[in-house]
Each structure stands twice: as C-alpha cells, then as structure tokens.
Amino acid sequence: MRLPVESFEQFCLLLDKDDTTIKTILDKKTKETIQINPFNSAAEIMDVDIFNDINILFGSKGTGKTDILKALSKYYNGKGFKTEVYESNSNRIDEVFDLKGTQLTINVEQYGIDDCSTELASLRNATEKEITSLSKYRDYYSVDATNKISKNIKIDKFTTLDENSPKRSFEDVKNNLEKFQEFKDYYTADTKLKEIIGSDLLGELDNVIEWILEKINSESGKRFTDYKSISFFNKLVKLFVSEISKKTGQPEKPTKTGFAEYASNRISIEKDVNKILENISKTIEPIIEEVGNLGDKGKLYCKTTLLIQNGKISDAKYKHTNSTTKIPQKSVADKIELISKHIYANTLFEKIDELKKIESSESVSSINDLLLFHKHFTLDDEFYTPSNGESSMVLLHNELMKDKEIYLIDEPEKSLGNDYISDVIVPLIKEKAKSGKRVIIATHDANIAVRTLPYNSIYREHDINGYYTYSGNPFSNSLVCSSDKKENLDWKSISMKTLEGGKSAFGERGKIYGNT
Amino acid sequence: METHNATIERKDNSATLKLALGEILLDIVLTEDKPNDVKTVFNKLLEQLKSGEFDFNLSDEKEDLYFHICTEYITQLNAELKSTYKELQDNGLLKTE
16 A cells, blocks of 8 residues: 555545545654755746655656756755756666776775886986096006105095995884884874773883884994994094095096996886886776666676786776876886887986987876776676666666655656566655655656556646646546646646547557557 | 905906806906896896895905905905995895795
8 A cells, every 4th residue: 555544534534535534544644844946046946845855746747847856956955955856867887887987996005006206217317427536546546656645544445335235224123113104103193092002001012112112223233323323434544545645646546346336226216116017917806886777687887907018008098097088108108118128228327318209208196197998798698798778777777776865867767678667667766655755756667657556646747838747646546736727636647648648548548558 | 254255367468357157157357348248247246145144355466456456346345245244134134045
C-alpha cells in the first residue's frame, strides 16, 4: 500500500476518492511548500509542495520542467543541502568517469615512487670538474727552490688528505641524530599518544631515546672533529703552498691530481641517473573503479592504467597527466637513458647539454611529469565501450544508489528500456520514497509517473495565454491549477494524454495486447 | 688491494707516465697539457676502481724532472684512488661478483 491506511472504513473512503480522507492521509507525510522563481519572472513565481516522497513533474516538452528542477536545486543548495539536477545523457558517462583525465591528479610518491625532482635538477645543473694540469707539476719541479726558509718548511710537502670520506661519515651520524630528535619531538608533542600508551611507558621510551641521542651526539662530536681536523690540515697545506709561492716567486706546488673531485662528480651524476632510471622503471598498479552492473554481461569497471614514460612508449592512447600541452617526455626519458651509458666517457657533458637543449625539457622537472595514463572502461578485463543505453542505465542506477536526502532527476527514462525502468528504477524510487527521501522527477514516462503512485504530481501546461502549473495526485485524481484562471483537471485523463499518447492510443494498445 | 706498475717512458722531447692496469695500459703525457686525455685515463681508473681497490707503484731509476713529477703525481693519485674507492663503496656503486 502506498498510503498508510489505518482502517477498512478509511480504505473504502479512499476507494471512493474521498477528498478529506486523502488529505488526512497525505498530511501525515512531511511536506514543505517552496516558493521558487524558475523562469526569473515576477509573474511566474510559484509555490510548490514537495513531499518527503515521490514528486512527479510532467507535461509536454518545453513547459519548463527542467527549469523547475534547477530552481528547486538552487533553493535546496541555499538551505545548505548539496544537490544537483541529474540529467540523463548517454554521453555523460565519459565525463562522469573523467576519461579525458582532466581531474586526474596523481603524485607518483603515493605509489612509493620517488619523484626525483632533486636528482633531475642536479643532473641539469651538473658541470664538469676540472683536473690539475700536468704543466703545474712541470713548472713546480723545473724551478729549484733557493729560499732557505722555504726549503726548511716541510708542511707544503705533505699530501692533502681525503676530506670527503670523514665529511660523509659525519653527515651520516648527523642524519641519525636529526631523525631521533624528530622522533623525540613527535612523541613529546603528541598528547593523545601519551593518553594511549601512558606516562610510565612513554617515560621508559624517553629514557631509551635520550640514551641513544647521547651516544649519537658523542659519536657526532668525534666525527665532526675528525672531519674538521682533516679539513683544517688540507687548508693549512694549501695556504703554505700558496704563501711560499707568493713570497719566493716559485710556482705553486699542486696538492692534488684532481682525480678525486673528478670522480666524485661522476659518482654523484651516476647516483642521480641511477635513481631516476630506477624510479622510471617502476610499475604502478592500475586504478580500478566499479562503474556499475550490466546485468548478464557482468560488471563494468573504469580502469586507469598508469605508466612512466621511459623513452620507449609510443602508444598514442597514453596521454600525460600533468599537462594538456605537448611536453617532450619521451625525448627527455630517452636522453637520461643515454646519459647513463656515458657516465665514464668524455662525452658525458655533451649528452647532458643535449638534454638541456631539448625544447621545453625544463617542463619535465620530476617523474610526475613523465606520468602517462589511459583511462577506459572494461568488461571482463577487456576494453569495452558501453552503449548509450548501458551508460544511461549505469549512471541512473549510481545516482539512485547515492545516499542523499534529495534526488532531483530529469527524464531518467532517456535511452532506457521499459523493462529496466519497471524492474530496477521504479522499485528503487519507491524504496527511496519509503525511507522518507525527497524524490523529484521530471518525466514523460508512464511507468515512472504513474506506477510509482506519487504523493505529488506537478503538471505543467502551455496554451496561447501562457504557462500554468497544476498539482495533485493519483489518489484524489485531480490536478488543481495554482492560479484561478483554469479549471481543475482530471489526473487520470491528463496522465493518459501526456504520458500514454491519449485515451484512444492507450485503448488501442490495450486492444492489441488483449488480442495477443 | 692490488698494486699496479707505473713507469716513465722518455723520448727525445717527450715523456709519458704509463699506468699498467693488467691488460689495460693508460698513458699520461707529461710534456704536454692534454686534459681530455687525462680525463679519459681518469674515467678508466674510475671504472676499474668499481671492481676493486688498487694503487700504483712507480718503477723508475733515473732521478730527473719526470721522476720527481711522477713520484708526486702517483703519491697524490694513490691517495685520491683510496678516497674515491671509499666513496664508491659508501654509495653502493661497487661491482658485485
């Protein structure tokens, strides 16, 4: 029963379409009278009753039903609800699931891939380290030292020591110290954590961490001293070499061949390139969203395949995620691969220059800029393009499955078969109504407008004098005009005329069906 | 750690420091400035260093200008090879068998 009938007497009165009984029963349902101005005209401001149930808007094409829905949406949004008019359009499925990826924002770091922005910047800024020329050795050893004092000085004869290794060693322990300090700051500042684990346990943890920090601090101090001692020693050697040269006029003694710095530069480039290539080669699991059920065919999914351009991907169906303009992803990735093969060749910096010279190569500043996507629908894990009907079916079903207070639906029947409307959509709409949701539907479909037995039918009519709005319901079988200009209409005959093609067409169909 | 041989080849107007890394022979011309050639040698040394630590021992008996240059050069190069090997090791760039 669509109406909550309380007694047999009431049921009998209902059968007789007794106005008072119908009004009594309908009044039990929550309703709101809303004033809207869908046509932005003072002459057409209208009051509509919206029940927490099914409300049907019907009438011929071009009578402003969509505008009424939009005005209702505006009204509800103004009240703080979040509504929008669902407009059935088969082409929308691509937009709804954003197949063009205009809203796609992906950061590779969420997939455990380093974006390598630092490494890419370092690679672009890398420059060759110069080495000590052999002539400096020749010059130094070709001139005899004549200055007595300088002959006695020994410090300039020392070979400089390896400074990089103690520096790295100090930085390692410094990083450890920072991490433990950050951890300590974290648990000290987190009051909720203290509540969860208790002050005793937290105190124990703090003691251990303090102990560790003390040890790391002490080690850090030792390593800093080692590093700085070597650094000062090297500076001292260089200073003496330079000063002796200045005072005696003798050429400066070279203190290093330049190999260590030259190698260190290449090692750093190799590290950067390796890290970039390692991250480029990583794979990302496709993102799969369920689109809807296509009945016997199975479930329709939307699959986003993500690839990182490695210089070898030429498949045109893969687009880049971060830009609509053409960026030289393939050339950049290809060049980085090439650089990796020239790390220990004299041509390394030629290749790095070639990378910099690629037009717009600066637009690739991280691995995110190398990301490619292909978003498409799948059925049984195979590429699939849903038909117009399937698209409408899935979208409408999804709309009705959303947990909302207010559903505003414009012509849900578009591109849908009657069997789907009867078997799936009508029961779903009834279910929403039963749970007190406001369902407002503009429709030309008799299955929806009649078989849902709406609490409220709003009929829009147009004649030579203008537009008219009526409201009523199937229970009273009447439609009352909102202005006094028009007589009341018979709900049944108007529904039959507007939705079924008229009484004669309805009867004719009945005869045909009856004869089969 | 392997120690490889370094020698000096003297000709009329030129001298070359010859580094023998097993089969690989590397030349550093002492009498001309050819930075690109030296860089090529450095590249080879760096590549070889990835396979294992090594240094050079200068074998030469003539105490002339080239001997002094090469003695100093090899001393410095050995120190730098040692620190570079450590750097390769620290960065996980050594070749693993």
